[in-house]
């Protein structure tokens with residue numbers, strides 16, 4: 162049996178750990194059956210944002226008359242958008258990472274799925290390997306809900322939606338979370354007729370209630386949105402797929418479309434990896450339980466990223482990987498600091514959030530003030546003609562510390578950053594307001610929301 166100082170399972174955020182271990186001249190086994198870079202590079206953040214930028218260009222052209230310009234989309238080179246702009250470039254980067262790893266004399270790369278056979282041993286293809294320290298970074302995969310007929314129709318998940326060969330005429334999307342919203346918005350901007358079917362009353366239901374409501378309304382302007390509907394069954398009709406959903410009263414509706422995109426959340430890969438063989442504790446959804454040092458209950462096993470189930474973002478996975486490097490490789494005891502963990506949805510309109518939502522504050526009966534400001538009431542909002550955008554900020558009445566901030570509108574993912582910094586370092590809403598902002602930059606809308614406390 163081959164033995165290693167460190168085994169890293171998963172070549173996404175796990176790469177941060179394998180390269181640090183190699184720098185320390187440890188004998189490292191890196192296990193990754195797919196392309197290097199994991200979900201973010203190959204099936205997630207990067208390709209989706211490349212595609213969404215093309216969608217943003219399309220939306221600007223569609224809105225061009227608002228700006229006094231007559232422009233029309235006369236053609237869409239889907240192959241260029243999805244192939245040359247996205248897939249080819251991420252494939253190239255993944256290959257370059259793999260080449261660099263194969264030249265690293267401390268790392269042995271196993272290009273196959275692994276599963277645990279004990280708490281220090283793994284089966285990797287036809288080999289058994291042993292590790293003194295093990296880092297579990299095997300991520301999640303799309304979850305497929307148990308809908309009648311689902312396995313008899315050619316559905317796609319986000320993995321395939323980022324690499325379709327042809328622009329579909331119509332697409333039904335099961336789910337209304339952020340992945341559904343981003344992908345549906347991309348296809349919609351290019352001309353695909355979208356129907357989103359979502360069980361709850363709003364799309365992006367994990368957002369602040371006011372944001373989720375406004376987002377759903379904005380999204381429904383371009384798309385058919387069936388909220389409050391549960392999907393009952395799917396079936397093939399010629400080349401198309403018929404999706405039947407029912408509302409709370411049982412009233413059924415059937416939608417016909419060329420593509421069916423299942424975007425109904427993610428499940429951890431702990432089952433395939435047979436983590437149960439290690440004695441590592443998992444929660445009821447199957448995510449690995451870790452403490453603030455990213456340690457599991459088994460002394461020599463750490464976990465990070467999606468599979469640890471705290472936040473399913475690349476930036477949180479990277480922060481956790483840094484902690485694992487310190488603790489597992491350098492033998493330190495560094496805790497992960499999740500203060501002011503932000504997130505964004507890169508659809509049109511964009512959404513970004515940090516900290517508590519109004520529903521969280523109400524649930525804990527916090528004493529808070531709300532500040533709201535509309536994009537259109539600022540100089541840049543007016544220039545952009547952003548009539549939908551707004552910022553909501555929640556501030557502690559006594560300390561004026563910012564408890565949460567939620568934004569819907571142009572470049573929300575960038576505009577949120579000064580609030581992330583403020584929350585992380587205890588800067589109050591008053592201090593943020595007193596800070597001179599560039600006029601009339603978009604960030605004025607955040608400053609004015611903080612100045613506009615009820």
Ligand SMILES: Cc1cc2nc3c(=O)[nH]c(=O)nc-3n(C[C@H](O)[C@H](O)[C@H](O)COP(=O)(O)OP(=O)(O)OC[C@H]3O[C@@H](n4cnc5c(N)ncnc54)[C@H](O)[C@@H]3O)c2cc1C
Pocket residue numbers: 170171172173174175192193194195196198199200201202204205206207209273274275276298299300301319340430433434465466467468472473474475476477478507
């Ligand atoms: C469409 C989409 C868009 C996204 N957009 C964003 C975004 O804009 N911003 C953001 O922050 N996050 C985004 N995310 C989420 C982000 O991609 C993940 O949070 C992040 O990639 C998780 O990193 P990870 O290292 O934990 O897992 P992964 O990157 O998934 O890496 C896990 C690796 O483990 C491997 N593996 C699985 N099972 C085994 C096994 N049994 N043996 C060996 N290896 C195994 C897998 O092949 C995989 O490469 C997006 C996700 C999707 C799907």
